[in-house]
Each structure stands twice: as C-alpha cells, then as structure tokens.
Amino acid sequence: MNVRDFNFNLPQELIAQDPLEDRSASRLLVLDKHTGEIQHRHFRDILSYLRKGDCLVINDTKVIPARLFGVKEGTEAKIEILLLKRRENDIWETLVKPGKKAKMGTVISFGEGLLKGTVIDVVEEGNRLIQFSYEGIFEEILDRLGQMPLPPYITHQLKDKNRYQTVYAKHEGSAAAPTAGLHFTKELLKEIEDMGVSIAHVTLHVGLGTFRPVKVDEIEAHHMHSEFYMVEEEEARKVNDAKKNGGRIVCVGTTSCRTVESASGSDGMLRAGSGWTEIFIYPGYRFKLLDCLITNFHLPESTLVMLVSALAGRDHVLHAYEEAIKERYRFFSFGDAMFLTDLQDGQTS
Structure with missing residues (x-):
C-alpha cells in the first residue's frame, strides 16, 4: 500500500490556528463506517449518536510545557529544545534545534541558570539525551520556563495554554495533546454520563512522532515511534463490562484507540497494565x-x-475529507471533529 494513496489537497486557510471560544461548538462530520453516508452536525450533537450502555474511552494524559529556550554556556548561542521522553535520573530524550550546536558535553542554560541541561548522548534520528540539574521541583520550574509544544502548522501564539489541554487532563507526560478530546466540556461529559454511558479513562503519553511524516513509499515499511500507556484495573472493567453487555466502545481520539488496541487480547477484552506500544494501524x-x-x-x-x-x-x-473541505470544516488540532460509527445502529434521535 503506497503512502500516496492517502494524499489529498488541503487549502492552507482551513488549518485552524486558534481554538473556538466554546469547545463543544465545533462542527461534527458523522461518517457511517460501512456505507460512507455523511451527516453534518455540531459537536454537541454527539449526544444523539451515543446510547445507554456504550463506553466512552478518553485519554487523560496532560501536555507538559515541553518547549524550552536556552543558551549554550560559553558562546551564548540560542538553543531550543523539546522534551520528548522522560528517562531516569532527570534524563530526557529531547529534540534540539539547531542540533549541530548540541554536541556531547554541551551545557545549556535556561532561565538564567534556573535550569541547566548537559548533552550526554545522541540517540536515533539525531535526538539528544540531556541530563538536567536544578534546585526545587522540576515540574514547577518547567511550568515557569516552558512553553506549550504546539504543532508546527499552528503559527499563532496560544493566549491560554489550558486550551491545548483536555478538561480531564491528569497525568503529565505528553509532548502533544490528544486533540479529539479538546471538544468536550465538563458539562457535556456529565450529560453523557447521565444518559447511562460509562466513561473509562486510559493514559497514553503522546510523542512527537505523531507529526512525523511517513518517509517510505510502502507504508508497511514504516516504523512507528513508541509511546507509553497505562490502563488501570477499574477502567479496564468499565470497558469490558460494556462490551460484554452489548455496548459499543467509543474511543475519543487515535491515542485512546491505540491504547485499547495495544492493551487488549485476541478475546477482545482490555487488560489492565502499562507498557510501551509501537502499534501501527492501517487498512487491513x-x-x-x-x-x-x-x-x-x-x-x-x-x-x-x-x-x-x-x-x-x-x-x-477520503470522500468524507473532500466533503469536509467543500463545506469549509476546520482542520487539525484546533479544528472540527469527525465521528466514525454505524448510523443504522447508533443514532438515537
């Protein structure tokens, strides 16, 4: 299967640069996964497509302000780093720009020395392992010095960094938001629960590999980045109970999808636990x-x-994407949403 089979022309002006004032006011394109039938709604109308007994699976990862701007000690050259994965002993795998200024042993100072990082190794694809030194609590320093790592296609400055978090974000560790969840408000989630839909929390820390282009022609040769996930016993039980009782498992976002598909067995039951996944889901x-x-x-x-x-x-x-472009839907992280379902089976009103 060739990567070009998944190409389409997207007008630049349809890339959403700012979040909507009301999270749930975004548009919703509903696609029947079997027939290709399309309906145009608003996100709040998701209530019409869920039903009692379903289980909504959400990813409660929290984006860290992972973009840091510092200077190289000795030359004062400007260096930008992006935190990708936490290792041990204050060591992080990072993406460094410009990489040529970050040779082994380089010391980078952030916030006039409030935080310092030493390059201790070069890893795959030119990323660097950096060991940080500081006084106090790392997360508090990061909150003070770091910026939200918005995707490269968003050029506007984010006025409120909480708008790149879901309202249920809890476990810190992501370099990017699970953006399908950005459409939910606390009020909408309560309405969903009041309908008799259970809500299961899973955690998958999103890596920047999400934005990496596929560089091979044949997609089967593409290697996915690894991401850390966690599924707690109680949350697995909610999913499995819904499945056993005939409810549908509705994943919010590709990250929740990758988590449940990685953590479930051939019997279709979700297993509690944690680990790293490199699952690559494509047609077939x-x-x-x-x-x-x-x-x-x-x-x-x-x-x-x-x-x-x-x-x-x-x-x-691809036909649904053509329709979305024709109807001027907003694309990518701060854009509109899509619901893939079975319209004959799922709509209640």
Missing part, C-alpha cells in the same frame, strides 16, 4: 475492541489518516 487491521471513533481531521499521508481508513475504508474517508 482487524480491530479487537474499538467500535466507533471520535477524531479530528488529520494531515495528508499521515499515519492518523491511515488509522481512520482502517476503520471506515480509505475511499469512504
């Missing part, structure tokens, strides 16, 4: 647990478009 994949998916509109030729196509079929998905 057989879903073990997920029934429906709430997601945003993704980049051309991205692994995320491939994942969505695995659920609803490439032709249906």
Whole structure:
C-alpha cells in the first residue's frame, strides 16, 4: 500500500490556528463506517449518536510545557529544545534545534541558570539525551520556563495554554495533546454520563512522532515511534463490562484507540497494565475492541489518516475529507471533529 494513496489537497486557510471560544461548538462530520453516508452536525450533537450502555474511552494524559529556550554556556548561542521522553535520573530524550550546536558535553542554560541541561548522548534520528540539574521541583520550574509544544502548522501564539489541554487532563507526560478530546466540556461529559454511558479513562503519553511524516513509499515499511500507556484495573472493567453487555466502545481520539488496541487480547477484552506500544494501524487491521471513533481531521499521508481508513475504508474517508473541505470544516488540532460509527445502529434521535 503506497503512502500516496492517502494524499489529498488541503487549502492552507482551513488549518485552524486558534481554538473556538466554546469547545463543544465545533462542527461534527458523522461518517457511517460501512456505507460512507455523511451527516453534518455540531459537536454537541454527539449526544444523539451515543446510547445507554456504550463506553466512552478518553485519554487523560496532560501536555507538559515541553518547549524550552536556552543558551549554550560559553558562546551564548540560542538553543531550543523539546522534551520528548522522560528517562531516569532527570534524563530526557529531547529534540534540539539547531542540533549541530548540541554536541556531547554541551551545557545549556535556561532561565538564567534556573535550569541547566548537559548533552550526554545522541540517540536515533539525531535526538539528544540531556541530563538536567536544578534546585526545587522540576515540574514547577518547567511550568515557569516552558512553553506549550504546539504543532508546527499552528503559527499563532496560544493566549491560554489550558486550551491545548483536555478538561480531564491528569497525568503529565505528553509532548502533544490528544486533540479529539479538546471538544468536550465538563458539562457535556456529565450529560453523557447521565444518559447511562460509562466513561473509562486510559493514559497514553503522546510523542512527537505523531507529526512525523511517513518517509517510505510502502507504508508497511514504516516504523512507528513508541509511546507509553497505562490502563488501570477499574477502567479496564468499565470497558469490558460494556462490551460484554452489548455496548459499543467509543474511543475519543487515535491515542485512546491505540491504547485499547495495544492493551487488549485476541478475546477482545482490555487488560489492565502499562507498557510501551509501537502499534501501527492501517487498512487491513482487524480491530479487537474499538467500535466507533471520535477524531479530528488529520494531515495528508499521515499515519492518523491511515488509522481512520482502517476503520471506515480509505475511499469512504477520503470522500468524507473532500466533503469536509467543500463545506469549509476546520482542520487539525484546533479544528472540527469527525465521528466514525454505524448510523443504522447508533443514532438515537
């Protein structure tokens, strides 16, 4: 399967640069994953497509202000780093710009010495391992010095950094937000629960590999980045109970999807536990647990478009994207949403 099979032309002006004032006011394109039928709604109308007994799976990871700006000790050259993965002993895997200024042993100072980092190793794809030194609590220093790591296609400065967090964000560790969850308000989640839909929390710390282009022609040769996930016993029970009782598993975002598909067995039951996943879902994949998916509109030729196509079929998905472009939907992280479901089975009103 060729990466160009997942290409489409997206006008630049449809890339959303700012979040809407009201999270749940975004538009919602509903796509029947079997027939390709499309309905145009607003996100609050998700209530019409959920039903009692379903289980909504949300990713409660929290984005850390992972972008730091510092200077190289000795030359005062400006260096920008992005925290990717926490290792041990205050060591992080990072992306450094410009990389040529960050040789082994380089010391970078942030916030006039409030935080210092020493390059101790070079890892795959030119990333650096940096060991940090500081006084106090790392998270508090990071909150003071760091900026939100917005995707490269967002050029506007974010006025309120909480708008790049879901309202249920809890466990710190992501370099990017699970953006399908940005459409939910606390009030909307309560309405969903009041309908008799259970809400299960899982955690997957999103890496920047989400934005990395597929550099091979044949997608089967693409290697996914690894991401850390956690599923607690009580949350696995909610998912499994819904499944056993005939409810649908509705994942909010590709990250929740990757978590449940990584942590479930061939019996279709979700296992509690934690670990690293490199799961790559593309057409031909057989879903073990997920029934429906709430997601945003993704980049051309991205692994995320491939994942969505695995659920609803490439032709249906690309046709839905054509419709979304024609109807001037907003794309990517701060854009509108899409719900992949079975319209004959799922709509209640």
